[in-house]
Amino acid sequence: MGSVLDTRSLNRATLARQLLLGRAALSAEDAVAHLLGLQAQNVKPPYFQLHARLVGFRPAALAELMESRKVVRMVTMRSTIHTHTAHDALTLRPLVQAARDREVNAFRKGLAGVDPQRLGELARAFVEAEPRTMGEIREELLGHWPDADPQSLSVAARCRLPLVQVTPRGVWGRSGQVRLTTLQQWIGRPAAGEAAPQYQVDDVVLRYLGAFGPASVKDMQTWAGLTRLRDAFERLRPRLAVFRDENGVELFDLPDAPRPDAGTPAPPRFLPEFDNLLLSHADRTRVIAPELKGRTWTGNQSHRTLLVDGFVAGLWLWEEGTLTIELFGKVSKAEKEHIVAEGERMIAEMGEQSEMGEQSETAETGGRPSVRFGSIHG
Template identity: 45%
Template sequence: MGTQLSQDALNRALIERQMLRERADIGAFATIERLFGIQAQEPKSPYVGLWTRLQNFQPQELEDLLISRYVVRVLLMRGTIHLVSAQDALSLRPHTQLRLDRELQSGPFAKHLRGLDLDAVAEAGRKILDDAPQSTAEAGKQLKELWPDREHTVLGNALRNKLALVQIPPRGLWHKSGRAVCTTLESWLDQEQHPMSLETLVLRYLRAFGPASVMDAQQWSGLTRLGEVFEQLRPQLVTFRNDAGKELFDLQDAPRPDPETPLPVRLLPEFDNILLAHADRRRVIADDRLGVVIGGKPTVLVDGRVVATWSVTKDKKITVDYLDKLPKSRQKAVAEECDRLQDWMNP
């Protein structure tokens, strides 16, 4: 099957590909594409995610990309908001639609949607949102005029899943964010969706998150039956196994650093993809600590693994809540990185 990779080896490979060993001297747009998107459930988290990975990153750079429509905030992998390049949004969203449709059939609103022609709702909603960007709740109120027996919140949530909706600026800006006002992806970019091949999707996933198993890729994407795609790609990939004997795939030329490679302290924003992109997350976080990620707490990496959470107080100070007892030298390094972020957030 291939050489066994330790958890340390998997950790160093992931840290390297996620640009967390050394801050890179490249732009925000290139980084967003290299990472295959950044989690953006919290509007300001992508800014911290870029700051922790890039040299000299300033919020204005990402604001300009959002305003100029080079990047967008849209519902994608795992039914969550991601910040991606415009072209990735157009080519990724078709792959996520099946999962979003299933969510409408089995999620919390399913019983309220029974008997409803969701395609007709989506088409009516598209006309409303393309004509005048607004919140899904506001659009739902207009849809209620056509479907008076349904709650506007239910109709609005149906649009959230059925349509590729962009949360347009000022939502997502650093200096002045706003409420979630939406229009369709096609209207915002003046282009139609065009799915990338599943082979391309898997290769780009491995470039950003490998080595990884089929289940890892399915966890990240929310897609199923990717095993067939991995088998088609097998001749051009290399394989390994983890400490549990699970087969892992990787690109032949991808970096796999020495497991002993020293790593700096890094502060991660809420829901950073490095913590969510695998079914087996032990390479960066212990199973019994997944609650801090799911709960939306920003995290601290020491030696490549989650050892603490951090938060910003009302007086704009960064505080740390340790999950592990660390040596004073490590605590000093954490404090110094917190000071750097604090200074950057409050120039």
């Protein structure tokens, strides 16, 4: 039986791994690698995720990595778009291939008569000739299987091939339609293999714990969108520290990973929608109080969240030069001052032409940046 880690201890340990107890002096590329990727369902969040975590981060740092193909946008964990280093994309995409195969299987009725091997070969040749939109890929495949369901063909192509979104999509200050080619074609390097070997799975478990631990087997399975990872944890058990949470759930961790005191101060941080801090554990009470469950989502859309004292304490919206903050409860005068200062910092450092070609969100708002407290979602 491992020693018990209470909620605040888990919170502080996770924030330390997530570079949210204090901004880290890491390069953008090293941070993307350490975090095992940045959730990127929308285009802007990866930039804001790094701003909350790194000393002196500016959007150009990640944009340059995108344009030089050192980082890529592609579907990996939980069948969602992530920004990964090229190295991690080669490792993580094969790791989740079994899940992508199950995803295709759910569309098997719409793929009656379709040879999956040939579909993969045709789609690969088509997108490697030049980057294509998903609509173009679908039309190309319909030419070979006119009776197939169009959406099922799209899903099959996306799941069978490691497709990346090519730039300028995802580059700060630019706009671009989603066009796809294979990972190998885009970065000029071969894949790690069709299936991740055991050592690769074990390595990813260790890296997950380094970025999100202490964590349970179910926690990692939630992050990865995979099942049956217990064997990997058992292989690694002799190398890991073992704890339990207050409900008795077994938690694994790297022996030398930081586990700060529960009383360690945690500064306010503005997190974008879909931040992996809020999505990568089966039990999310380490960052979200149970009574706030559901407050950070509307339908399938994640809201931008504010951390106060390490926990989700509100939502935020930045538009037309004003940062509006909706608090879920009362905060002290000192905490409110710290929140405003952090908000002003974000506006000053991230307030430039957005990557979607939208109206500029500038820091020039007639003096001090405009930060207000009020209701956002009614």
